[in-house]
Amino acid sequence: MTSKTLKIACAALVAAAVIGGGAYALHRPDGATHTSSAEPQTVPAAIPVTTAKVLQHDVPIVLEGLGTVTPINTATIRTQVQGTLDSVDFVEGKQVKRGDVLARIDPRVYEAQVDQAEAALARDEASLKNARTNLARTQPLANRGFATQQLLDTQDSQVSQGEGTVALDKAALEAAQTQLSFATITAPFDGVTGIRRVDPGNVVHPTDTNGLVVLTQLQPIAVIFTLPSGEIPGVRQALASGDASVDVYDAQNKRKLDHGSLMLINNQVDSSTGTVQLKASFPNAGNTLWPGSFVNVHLTIAVRHNALTVPLTAVRQGPDGSFAYVVGPNNVVSIRKVTTGQSRDGQVLIEQGLAANETVVTAGQYRLNPGSTVEIVPDDKKDQVQDATTASAGMLP
Numbered sequence: 042m043t044s045k046t047l048k049i050a051c052a053a054l055v056a057a058a059v060i061g062g063g064a065y066a067l068h069r070p071d072g073a074t075h076t077s078s079a080e081p082q083t084v085p086a087a088i089p090v091t092t093a094k095v096l097q098h099d100v101p102i103v104l105e106g107l108g109t110v111t112p113i114n115t116a117t118i119r120t121q122v123q124g125t126l127d128s129v130d131f132v133e134g135k136q137v138k139r140g141d142v143l144a145r146i147d148p149r150v151y152e153a154q155v156d157q158a159e160a161a162l163a164r165d166e167a168s169l170k171n172a173r174t175n176l177a178r179t180q181p182l183a184n185r186g187f188a189t190q191q192l193l194d195t196q197d198s199q200v201s202q203g204e205g206t207v208a209l210d211k212a213a214l215e216a217a218q219t220q221l222s223f224a225t226i227t228a229p230f231d232g233v234t235g236i237r238r239v240d241p242g243n244v245v246h247p248t249d250t251n252g253l254v255v256l257t258q259l260q261p262i263a264v265i266f267t268l269p270s271g272e273i274p275g276v277r278q279a280l281a282s283g284d285a286s287v288d289v290y291d292a293q294n295k296r297k298l299d300h301g302s303l304m305l306i307n308n309q310v311d312s313s314t315g316t317v318q319l320k321a322s323f324p325n326a327g328n329t330l331w332p333g334s335f336v337n338v339h340l341t342i343a344v345r346h347n348a349l350t351v352p353l354t355a356v357r358q359g360p361d362g363s364f365a366y367v368v369g370p371n372n373v374v375s376i377r378k379v380t381t382g383q384s385r386d387g388q389v390l391i392e393q394g395l396a397a398n399e400t401v402v403t404a405g406q407y408r409l410n411p412g413s414t415v416e417i418v419p420d421d422k423k424d425q426v427q428d429a430t431t432a433s434a435g436m437l438p
Contacts, residue, residue, distance in 0.1 A: 084274070087416035090405035091423045092368055093352050097397035100348040100390055101341045102383060104276070108266025108289070108338045110330045113322070114230050117194060118143060119252040120245045121223040122151065126189045133237050133253065137228045144226045146245065151221040158214035165210050169203030176200050219373075231259040257332055262325045264289055266338040267316040276306060276319070279342035286341045287321040289330065294337040298330055299323040303340065329437065349391040353384055355401040366402035367422055374414050 063278075066293060075362035120126075176196040182188035235255040239404040245253070264287075268276070274376045279285035290296060301323035310317045321338065323330055330336070356379060357364050363381055366374045379394030395401070402409065403424040409415070418425050 087414045088403045088408050089254050089418045089426050090415045092400045093403050095395045095399045096350050101347045102343040104340045106266040106268045106338050108264040109267050110334045111263045113263050114258040116256050117252040118254050121244050126241050131234050139230050141228045146224040148224040158217040163211035165206040168232040170204045232256045257342045260325050262330050264321050270310045270317050288339045290337040306337040350388040352403045353389045354403045368400040
């Protein structure tokens with residue numbers, strides 16, 4: 042064998058040894074397979090989330106509706122007689138009491154009518170007195186045969202006629218006095234006056250459309266609001282048991298304005314909307330409710346004792362309905378189907394699916410799967426939890 046052939050043979054042996062060693066490294070006798078450069082095994086990092094406990098407490102069942110403030114009493118004050126408006130005795134926008142004088146009309150025409158009625162009454166009363174005297178004189182004469190029966194009947198008829206005339210005069214006098222009283226216009230109930238619509242010196246008529254002023258009662262006051270017709274049985278039961286109470290909030294549904302009581306459910310459902318009107322009364326001691334304004338009404342119809350609630354963000358919607366992530370031992374999460382009730386003030390009522398004091402995830406769910414390990418982040422560091430909105434925008438993995 043030449044030296045060149047020997048070198049080629051040695052190179053082949055070295056190559057075979059290298060290949061054999063590599064094959065042994067890739068295919069171990071025990072059957073395990075791995076690369077020649079070992080890679081470290083990585084454990085998935087815990088996913089940061091925020092959590093909350095399932096609370097058990099008494100929960101009021103509240104129905105919410107939009108309503109309009111409506112006065113219990115409102116009236117356009119008009120004159121009932123024609124005449125010149127002598128004076129206006131109210132201050133616009135001020136409180137008045139029942140019976141307070143609001144305006145006066147020139148009374149002279151109506152005072153004259155009263156005088157005429159009184160004079161006619163006095164005249165006819167005198168005639169009646171004379172007729173009665175004549176009857177009293179004729180009666181004994183007729184009994185003794187010195188007066189005819191015809192004369193006696195005539196005297197008796199004159200007395201009856203005089204009595205009828207006097208009764209008619211009294212009715213006329215009462216009517217004239219009533220007309221005179223209409224010359225002084227008074228408040229029919231306690232309320233607040235509006236803008237004056239007629240100035241003194243103008244001739245006013247009962248047929249005037251605008252009247253003198255609008256008087257509105259503010260204390261108490263009513264709110265008319267609507268609810269779905271399906272809520273009628275529960276509301277009726279609350280009315281019967283005395284459990285119905287009403288709170289009214291401003292148009293932004295943030296500031297409570299007053300607390301009152303439910304008066305009635307309207308006797309018909311609006312078939313076009315499927316809603317029914319309800320009326321509630323409020324004391325309105327601070328005049329926080331103003332007629333015509335829109336308000337939000339919270340009607341409490343019951344109190345659910347020992348009910349379960351979780352933050353609204355803990356409940357998610359999936360193909361099979363509502364669910365929540367429950368944190369179990371070792372901070373491993375699982376999916377739990379839930380049945381929910383009313384949701385308000387950031388809390389949702391849990392009818393089924395959860396137990397008291399269980400821990401549910403309130404933020405960071407979009408990265409979770411059943412069996413994921415989570416890291417519970419305290420409230421002061423909740424900004425570390427990535428939200429789904431940012432992730433969906435492509436800013437998070």
